[in-house]
Amino acid sequence: MAQTSTASRPARAVAPPSPGTVRSLLVKIVLLGIVDAISLYAVFMLVLQDNWVVAIVVVAVSALVNWIYLSRRFLPAKYLTPGLIFLAVFQVFVLLYTGYVGFTNYGTGHNGTRDQAVNSLLASSLQRVEDSPSYPVTVVDRFGELGLLVTDPEGDAFVGTADEPLSRVPDAEFDGGRAVAAPGWTSLTFQDVIARTAEITALAVPYSDDPNDGALRTPDGSNAYRYLSTLEYDASAGTMTNTQTGVVYSDIGTGAFVADSGEELRPGWQITVGFDNFVRAFTESSIRGPLVYVTIWTFVFAIASVALCFGLGLLLAITFQNARMRGVKYYRLLLILPYAFPAFLSILVWNGMMNESFGFINQVLFGGASIPWLSDPNLAKVSAILVNVWLGFPYMFLICTGALQAIPEELTEAATMDGARGWGVFRQIKLPLLLSTTAPVLIASFAFNFNNFNLVYLLNNGGPRDTTTSLPVGHTDLLISMVYKVAFTGQNRDYGLASAFSIIIFLIVAGIAVISFSRTKALEEIQR
Amino acid sequence: MTTTDLTHLRNTARRAPHRRRTAGRWFVDTGWRHVVAIAVSVFAVFPLLFVVSSALNPNGTLTGSNALFSRIGIDSFWRILSDPQNPYLRWFGNTLLVAGVTAVASTLMGALAAYAFSRMRFAGRRFGLITIVVIQMFPQLLGAVAIFLMMSAIGDVFPAFGLNTHIGLIMVYLGGSLGVNTYLMYGFFNTVPVEIDEAAKIDGAGHARIFFTIILRLVAPILAVVALLSVIASFSEYLIASVLLIDPENQTLAVGLVKLVSNPRYADWSAFSAGAIMAAIPVVALFLALQRYIVGGITAGAVK
């Protein structure tokens, strides 16, 4: 673009303010109208669902949005609102939700509500009466009360309901050995059965007056089986009783039914457990051993990755900042390729290339050497950083290329004229400017690599394993992947504990970030 | 090396008239650049040869053999394009849609926020600036569970925004991209001299007009970079997309392709590689198209 036109066009464009005014006012009204219409709809739906809290939040937020855009004040808010809404809904919510989970026992055996646990326990406690046959049934209805029309193995028909045990029906109608209709009862079609699934699933027809004969239930609407339940739920006392052993399991506030002997029924349900998970996070003996070296390595990994990616990216950006160099376009294209392919794929390729006995690097590049790229504790660390640099440098290259554009060549020229030496020009003029533009990206990148679970997990699963501990921790595990292993391997997937760890790690990283930001403030002032 | 770079700048400034250069000077000037470029290009491209080789070998594994390009055939490309079970073209279209809308919207949102932070002074500015980027440092390992619950709740009110919708996915991406984008652009906005705004204000332009007609033009390089990064991020994002998009017809490339190999026993690495290569084409094309803006030196001219 020619300099003259760029410089003069804005001036021309701003001169007559009126024609755009009406149009933009219209645009604003339409957009606000759409937002309001959607909010209104949401509020309506939420109220229908009795979700008052969220409805009030929606009303408040849309009122705020309207006020911001209709008022003549709050200029910055007009620019910030769109982004902040998405940020609040999706980022802050995730953070708060994870924080909340950190205070619960959510995890294996505690992942639903109490009602779900009760239902599930009762359903699994049904034992089919031994050697009982299967009974062809027809689901029948009498004034809204469901019953089962049962054909016994002798071919006789019986009917019963939840309250009345089976009684013989002398004049039932049969179809191919199965009683399909009884006088006084309406037979349900399959569609009716489907429509009343919930009732039918709950229907248990006593076989006889003796409860030990069990009750008939039909799981599929056409066959019934006799079941005895081994658990009984007492809703008022909130206890489960094993009908065979007489053991009473009660809810003692641990999120499960527990017997006096300490035996627990699984599944339990989710409850809040206060700071238990945080206490465990700090006292968990299994992680204390490797904690120190994992933490050190996490910092080394994150800092080295950022520094090397940035260094390589910057070097390349500077290398290509030369008008006379040919083929720059094509080099740039090749250099962004690592970033354009799914990281998941390339990490696996690297894993294969670094295989000690068969990998390309050892077999072809090093002529059959057996360098333990991924199996030696120290070399594996180098390899992890190497692969991460491969994955990350194109990003830094793009950022630096963009950022270098922000530095007017005139500055460099002026400094050169003033007699500054090459390195001096770079260090004193370009680098500070570049850093003030990119420092936030570097800090964000540090945070990303601090939690770079995917790389560690896919490249080597944190290996080689540290065989001195029983925890499945390896020498390239970062804090986040160690947390993952502590919380998710073995018997229990402990989301509560993992969330507590996530919060702690977040506080560490955020603390580092805030400190770093306050230091970059100085850089920022240089140019202002 | 940077020293050489700048030395050369000075040298060429002085000796511009001398057209004929010796081999030695050529090296000092541009030759070393080619050496660096070639070395890094080899480093960058090399592992991807495995992907290409695997894509061309219809029965191949990804890394099982070092004999690259032992078989050449395009069966895998054909297989992935024609398999009704894996609607590759649908995935491609979905990805383009999601990535495109996300890139435009998130770049615009980031630019708006960056403009406010860069040009306006208000209470909580510094705090807000740090907060939006710090929030994004939260480890996302468990985020998928929260996002799933969130979207399923939203879906109860607006089925069209909830689970299994592209809009829902785009909204999550927009929320996730604000922090870094804003900060990146903020730094760049700061380098645009305030005098330009002031001149326009004197001419009677409102802040919005200044923003849309002047500033956005001046920061085109960073807009292009942010948009490109956003597109690449959407192309390769797997975790959230896999949780939100349920029907195969709605899925994105990353989700669909990973399914091809997620079961190690039936993993079709060849088709996966073929799919990944084709998926890289739009990214590369976009980069080519945007390169002009990214490195075009528009700012240098406009600032004068």
Place this chain on the structure above:
Amino acid sequence: MKVTKRGILGLGSIAIASAFVLTGCQAATDDGGDAPAGGKLTVWVDAERVDALKGAAEAYTDKTGVEVELVSKDNATIKDDFIQQVPTGEGPDITMGAHDWLGELTTNGVVAPLELGDSAADYLDVAIQAATYDGTVYMLPYAVENIALLRNADLVPEAATSFDDMIAKGQAAGLTQPFVVEQGAEGNPYHLYPFQTAFGAPVFGTDASGSYDPSDLQLGNEGGFAFADWLSGQGKNGTGVFNTDIDGAIAKQAFLDGTAAFWLTGPWNVGSAVDAGINVAVDPIPSPTGEAAQPFAGVKGFFLSAESENKVAATDFLVNYLGSEDVQLELYKSGNILPALSAAAETASSDPIIAGFSAVGADAVAMPAIPAMGSVWQYWGVAQAAIINGEDPHATWEKLAADVAAAIG
């Protein structure tokens, strides 16, 4: 100026608004599609097997009016998604899975018991054993799989009689690494299990019904130590037959390239070997001791969600449709593994490959499904990998036995 400023600023909300507008369009099209007439079943299926179920799903819809939606899921995340989503009410009615998930699924209360009724007798015994957890059936089995030895019959025309014979035959054919089996940095106990059983060291003892009894840990018995010694002798410091650098891809490529004549693997890999033009024979697993080398059996099946609102239709669909011979045969064709329904298994066994695998798995016992298995596999694999890589076999195996005993409590 003020109006302009606010006016154009309105554009700032274009991001939100355009999203809303786009959504509006999509909402209109979406609502047309899902109006289930007689209820709807959502079934999560491995991506590879959607086609095999299409026929059954359509037949069911035709007959009952219940729409069956098959959702192809990422095999790697299907179990975790199921456990996470069922309690939220968003999960499917039915999911495909494997029997060794049962411990975890029941502990989380996300599966409902499934009454197979009289049809239970129509399935292979091992399939019903595997579908039963704590005395209750939870799974409709559709396939039984186990590993066996694939042999490149062009390189080695005769089956090996023992482990040593296999290596000798391969070396006679001029191969340096004649036998490959998938390992990895963290081992792969599933693939080494046949050799371990040959030394008389199954992981658990078996109970009266023939299933593994987790309270009877056998891993650390004398046979276990003998196996550890043998493994050590075949590892890095010994013959080098086992190598943790050989992962699935390398093992596969070696067999496809003909640099290995024997490959201990499952039926899932036969297809690519045949496609690559290899003359494949399926042999029993050669034993290092003379005792039978028994692999684990894995049983695949379908689970019913505990929170399904369509349990009746779902049960009907599972037991009466997916349990039919036709569907079981369709599933067999899509994965090349032995159907769990006896009648279908018989039909499928006319294929010599399937017959070979099912002969090897004739006495196989289903993998244990207790929730602690996750950590057991971990310890087990790492210990085996360490032994292969030259660590002291006795000490390592002792630590393994102790760790496993602690893990299963």
